[in-house]
Amino acid sequence: MAFQKSSHTFTKIHLKALHTYNFKILFTLSFTMFINMLSFAQDIPKSGIPIDRSANDSLVVSVDSLLIPQVSEKVQDSTLKDSIKPKKDLLEHIVKYHATDYTKFNQKEHKLYLYNEATIDYGDMNIAAGNITIDYTKNTVYAKGITDSIGTYSQKPVFTQGSNVVEPDSIVFNTKTKKALIYNSKTEQGDGTVIASLTKKENDSVYFLKNAKYTTAEDLDDPEYYIRLLKAKIVPGKKIVTGAAGLYIYDIPTPVWLPFSFFPQSDKQTSGIIIPSFGEQNERGYFLQNGGYYLALSEYFDLTLLGDYYTNGSYGFSGESTYAKRYKFRGNLNFRYESLISSERGFPDYSKSTVYNIRWSHSQDSKSNPNSRFSASVNLGSSKYYKTSVNQINTGSFLNNTLSSSISYSRTFQGELQPNISLTATHSQNTNTEEINMTLPTFQGSIGRIYPFASKTGTKKGIIQNINLQYSVRGENRITTTDEFFFKKEMFDDALAGFQHTIPLTTNFKLFKYFSISASSNFNEVWTFNTVKKSFDTIEREVITEDVKGFDSFRTYNFSTSLGTTVYGMFNFEKEGKDPKIQAIRHIIRPSISYNINPAFDKYYDTYEVVSADGLTSSDVSYTRFTGGIFGAPGNTFSSSVGLSLSNNLEAKVRDKDSTATEAKKVILLNNLNFSTSYNVAGDSLQWSPVSMSGGTQLFDNKMSINFGATLDPYALDNNNNRINTFNINNGGSLFRLTSANLTTSWSLSNSKDGKKDENKKGIQENLRNGGRDDDLFGISEDFANQQVDNMRGEDEEEENKPSEFYHFSIPWNLRIAYAVNYSNSTRQNEISSHSLMFSGDIKLSEKWSIGASSGYDLKNAGFTYTQLRFERDLMSWRMNFSWVPFSTNASWNFFIGIKSSMLQDLKYEKRNQADRSL
Known part of the structure; x- marks a missing residue:
């Protein structure tokens, strides 16, 4: 670009004052001549020629006459386009400049001077400084600060172009070539700042530096460290490429020098090498840990590959991927594997083992699909992984005793009954016993509650209108195995499968306004594909259990009812003329009594005969073929029991320490104190069950919790x-x-x-x-x-708040x-x-x-x-x-x-x- 001289657009007129009225006379004559030259008059029609009043007015047409191009009566030029291209404007954008003290143009030097808080805007470029000089002959802009009477240098230039900001002591900018020389500049590049004695701006995207410093310190006047760059090239937002570079700490050079270096610059995630950490271990020698490569595959997911190596031959590697889609889902997948060698080959304590761990977490945004949801939380692998792993990242998990996983999908169908289905795969692993329990999968289905006798309008009242029923089904494929057979075909040999159908019928109502009564009857039907058959071997003198494959089922039902109420007690300590610290204590008591009946289902029980060793006596032993089923077995003992429970809650109202508070402060003295027991009416002995007591509270503004x-x-x-x-x-x-x-x-x-x-x-x-x-x-x-x-x-x-100096x-x-x-x-x-x-x-x-x-x-x-x-x-x-x-x-x-x-x-x-x- 180039600045246009003011003389190109303005003409100065000098008038000398006259001491007579000749000036007014000359001005009147000039004005009259100007009017005569630029004015137009309507021709007066010749007399005797009548005006045809039947002709249409030229203004009353379908197309405005002003829109019709006027065609000259002269012969049009055969050349439609001028062969000489028009001269390009000197300025592509509008130049805006401002200064607080003065703006002065020197026509002889063809320079424009701006002083004090001067600014120039041209396109995406902005220069702000205390003193700016524009040279029209050389198409340059020179900006610098202002030095006051005591020698303080202020209002240093700030050069901004796009998102790149440079703060030098002075700058010379060519508006035509867009090149610049920048002296003692400070510019932010990524997380750090580049301080250069001389910077050459080649174009909008390339800067060359000489004798520069790169640092991430906050105090740029006295940085605690910096990397000295003898020569460097900066491509803003992309990279910094340097020649020889050395590390300085408080201006003291260190032996750390590199012949060249490369600093990537990007606001987004970028791929790159991950430098490993090194150390020494007594059993495995020297090692390198957590070194590898990070792959920024896309804006939705990435991949991190890390590896460990020990000089005794042990090694490990891991792969981790984090993925996310806004308003949809996010998750993380991680796999780790370690091959560990202890001692030296040939020694009696030599051992070699492999451990692994798989972690996966997935969460779905609730707004993405309100009717269906998928989630995952997986943590499985070798039981001894966290105990034997030597990677420092697992330090805090050394004492883990349980690994658990869950993957679930659920969907609700819209409608009057609102059917709901879910599929869940679970995993629980005890790291001490190495026992693993899995369900692959668990299916659950249900429909909403049905009130067959409720009115279509209004609330449900009474025992009849509150009668409701619901149907649910649960199916499981349960596997129990150990680390030895995990993820092998043997783990499926003893798998158990079955379905349980449940239909509860319940109702509730009020009695004497203060008592709540609920009654329920529950029907269960269990389908199983694994049963047993028992017999007694008289020769080996042992019970033989045979597994029977095939479909079988049993049905049970029970009945229960409960009666409960809530009792409130208030103890006031307030007295007239006194304001005690504890003003009142409220005691809430919730007693309840329940009654349960469980019939005996003897028809599902068989017997086998046990003969004594001498063969003279025998006895029949009862058993059910559904023993060991995943949904239990039907009971053969009639049970009729009464349950008793009592829960307590204590709260206090105390005077608030804040004198401006208008109400007392509520303090929880006892969150809960529960007692429960039961009495078996149908039992012949030991009819009372043990009394269970539990409680808990919080003290000192909820900082201390107690459970007992x-x-x-x-x-x-x-x-x-x-x-x-x-x-x-x-x-x-x-x-x-x-x-x-x-x-x-x-x-x-x-x-x-x-x-x-x-x-x-x-x-x-x-x-x-x-x-x-x-x-x-x-x-x-x-x-x-x-x-x-x-x-x-x-x-x-996130950056923490800057601490105070004191x-x-x-x-x-x-x-x-x-x-x-x-x-x-x-x-x-x-x-x-x-x-x-x-x-x-x-x-x-x-x-x-x-x-x-x-x-x-x-x-x-x-x-x-x-x-x-x-x-x-x-x-x-x-x-x-x-x-x-x-x-x-x-x-x-x-x-x-x-x-x-x-x-x-x-x-x-x-x-x-x-x-x-x-x-």
């Missing part, structure tokens, strides 16, 4: 510790015999008014995905370098305590079966230093449980972490220091090793 429970048996024990039909109080004991009890408490303490801030969010999320706890009481994953994968996906953590006088801290104790006395063992205390906490010693720990103490066995110590140091643009597991079979330590920025995430140092056993 106990079982009280009214019957005594004989000398063989068997229950007898004698009440314990009649046997010389108390009214009830405490057979079991438990108490669990958890307490979260913090000196922050805003509550505990989760500093370990990502580590806890990894624990949950692995099937662990939703806290850090058992430790958290400490794979610090693995965060680079999240950075590649664009999942950088640190608070109080040290922020938080503490989480969990206490659990279990007591057993069912057979007079009178022992504490388990007794443990777990705790974790974090202390922020300063704005930059924080320490944390997770541990516990086994009070029964007198020893510390799994312990993890954590240290973190914020080094402004860097971060330093240290994690240490001092003891256990998973003892290790991990040191990491690296740059926070995702672009320079590979500029790090990490050292891992097992702890010294002598410690």
Whole structure:
């Protein structure tokens, strides 16, 4: 582009003042001549020529005469287009300029001067500076700041073109070639800033730099580190390519130099190499962990491939893919495999094992399809995976005892009955016993409740109108196996399949306004494809059980009813003239009584004869062929029982500490306190069942939760510790015999008014995905370098609020305590079966230093449980972490220091090793 000179468009007229009236005379004559030259007059028709009034007015036509092109009577030029192209305008866009103090044009020098808060806008280009000079002869713009009387340099230029912003000391820009020379510039590139003494702008997309610095520090005047670039080329939004580059820390050069380097620049997820972390392990030697490649396959899904290698021959690899579609679904799929070798070949303790783990999580947006839903939460694999894995990412899952999975699909069909179907596949795996239980799949179907006697309008009232029924069906294919046969054909050999049909018929109504009565009758029909046949082998003296394949079924029914009410009690402590702290206590009691009848279904029972060893006596043993079915077996004993239950709730109204509060504050004293038992009317002995008691409450503004429970048996024990039909109080004991009890408490303490801030969010999320706890009481994953994968996906953590320059006088801290104790006395063992205390906490010693720990103490066995110590140091643009597991079979330590920025995430140092056993 080029700026047009003002002389091209303006003509200056100089008038000299006259001392006579000649000026007015000349002005009048000039104005009269101007009017005569530019005015038009209507011709007066010649006299004697009549006007034809029958002719139509030229304005009254179908097409406006103004739209008809006027054709000259002259002969048109045969050349339709001029062979000489018109000259291109000097300016392609409108130039807008402004200055606060003055805008001055020097016609002799052909320069335009703008001073103080000057700006120029031309297309997508904008220059703002204290002093701007435009040279029309050279088509250049020179911008610089302003130096005041005390030498302060202010209003430095800011050059903006598109999304690229440059802040130099001064700039020279050619409007025709669009090239520029930029002196002492600062420009943001990705997460960092490039500081260059001289920058040459070649065009809109290429910059050449000389003697530049690249840093992600916030203090650009005194950065704590930078990478010195002798020469560099920048393509904004794409890449930075440099020559020799070296790392400087506080202007001190380090030995870290590279002959060339490449910095990718992109706001979107990008593919790239993931640099592994290295370390040493006592059993497996030196290693490289979590190195590989990240593939940004599309905006909807990606793929991360990582590998581990140990010098003793052990190796591992993993693949992880995250996918998402906005307003539809999102999920994550992860597969890990490790081949582990211990000791050396030829030694007696040499061993080789392989472990694997599969994780899949999928969630569907509820708005995508309100009538159907698909979800998945899978965590399966080797039972010993988390216990034997040596990858640092699994540190927080070392104590996992259970792996579970669930994949489900459900759909609701619109209509009056609203039929609903669902398919679910489940998996539960005990990592200690290595037993695996699966359902592949579970089918459930149901229809909505039907009220056959309800009125079509109004509410349902009375016992008849509230009668309703519903139909549901459940089908399962249940598999029980172990790690040895997992995913092998043998796992299907003992699979059980069956269907259960259920039709409940219920109703409810009010009695005397205060009592609620409900009654129900339930009909069940079970289809099974596996039954058994039992017989007694007189030779081997054992019972022989044969599996029978084929369809079979049985039907059962029962009846139950319950009566309940709610009683409110209020204890007021308010008195006239007094304002006590506790103003009232409300006690809510919900007693209920129920009655259940379960008939005996003897027709489904058979017998087999057991002959004594001498062959003289025999006895018949009753059994049902449906023994071991997935939906149970029909009972052969008539049961008629009465159930009793009582629940309590206590709340208090206390005076609010806030004097401006108009109402008292409600405090929960006891969330619940429940008692339940039953009496078997049809039984001949031991008719009372043990009394179950459970309760819970929260204290200290819900920071501490307490849950407790106990079982009280009214019957005594004989000398063989068997229950007898004698009440314990009649046997010389108390009214009830405490057979079991438990108490669990958890307490979260913090000196922050805003509550505990989760500093370990990502580590806890990894624990949950692995099937662990939703806290850090058992430790958290400490794979610090693995965060680079999240950075590649664009999942950088949100910037925290900038801390104040002055640190608070109080040290922020938080503490989480969990206490659990279990007591057993069912057979007079009178022992504490388990007794443990777990705790974790974090202390922020300063704005930059924080320490944390997770541990516990086994009070029964007198020893510390799994312990993890954590240290973190914020080094402004860097971060330093240290994690240490001092003891256990998973003892290790991990040191990491690296740059926070995702672009320079590979500029790090990490050292891992097992702890010294002598410690």
